[in-house]
Amino acid sequence: MKKADIQRFFEILRTENPEPKGELNYTNPYTLLVAVALSAQATDIGVNKATEKLFKIVKTPQDMLKLGEDGLKDHIKTIGLYNTKAKNVMAAAEMLVRDYGGKVPEDRDELVKLPGVGRKTANVVLNIAFGHETIAVDTHLFRVSNRTGLAPGATPEAVEAKLEKVIPPEFRRHAHHWLILHGRYICKARKPSCPVCPVRDVCGFKDKTEY
DNA sequence: CTCCCGATAT
DNA sequence: ATATCAGGAG
Structure with a gap:
């Protein structure tokens, strides 16, 4: 994905969800x-x-x-x-x-x-x-990174390394949650909701109208 | 690469 | 009926 598109990609996700939260419950x-x-x-x-x-x-x-x-x-x-x-x-x-x-x-x-x-x-x-700017690559980040062309890689480790290189510093803190939520509700494994996807214009996925 | 393994969506 | 879900260990 082009540098300018990556910027747009995260600007859009940030606009839709300024303070993304995970959905696993915990207390400490x-x-x-x-x-x-x-x-x-x-x-x-x-x-x-x-x-x-x-x-x-x-x-x-x-x-x-x-x-x-x-x-x-x-x-x-x-x-x-x-x-x-x-x-x-x-x-x-x-x-x-x-x-x-x-x-x-x-x-x-x-x-x-x-x-x-x-x-x-x-x-x-x-x-x-602990607030570190680490990016945990789970099944959602792996799929989204490869499918969209954001950070293609053969293994989660490769994707993680690439994400750290291409994601601008201002987005690193919340990148994990933005991507995981995008993967769960829009860029789904089985039936991605491309027709209503907010980042479809900067996405490299071929069949953008598939559903 | 295989095994682990219940609940849910499709 | 089967693919998938905030993976990790042997």
Whole structure:
């Protein structure tokens, strides 16, 4: 995508949604970390449904250890991949208490050491909980970046690197949320709403009228 | 690359 | 009936 079009792309998204917010519910850096870890291959709505009760009981990794793996499973059985997620969340809680004083580290290399936390989840926590200008490339950003021609890449890592190069500094802070929301409601995987897309004029997607 | 894996949209 | 959903680990 041309530099001028990229500028327009984000100006349009910013105009429509000046302060974009994610749709995963959380109360602090730890619950954000848990919510994002649970959200792999699942919808926000499904995760929020489970965490609504969970986060009334659990606010810290210490709370999570008290609840226990079976107790956690009871809360998240409606979420896909719940077995491995429960195991990872418990192991991460142990590590947070033992090695980090129960605090979520503000460092990607440290975050990625936690079981069930990969680069994408770490980047979300750094961006949303700590205000870093990191761009977490999830399924939506990967699809939108490639489809529109904003930042094509074969892997999420490649797309992330390209996004950091092409997105003007003024848009980096909110780029993740703008793109994820655009991907969820307009530039959808199955049936993109190109006819009503606000950025269709600067989009490189071939069949713009497909629906 | 495969496995994990329930809920929802199409 | 099947594709997809705020991915990560082996």
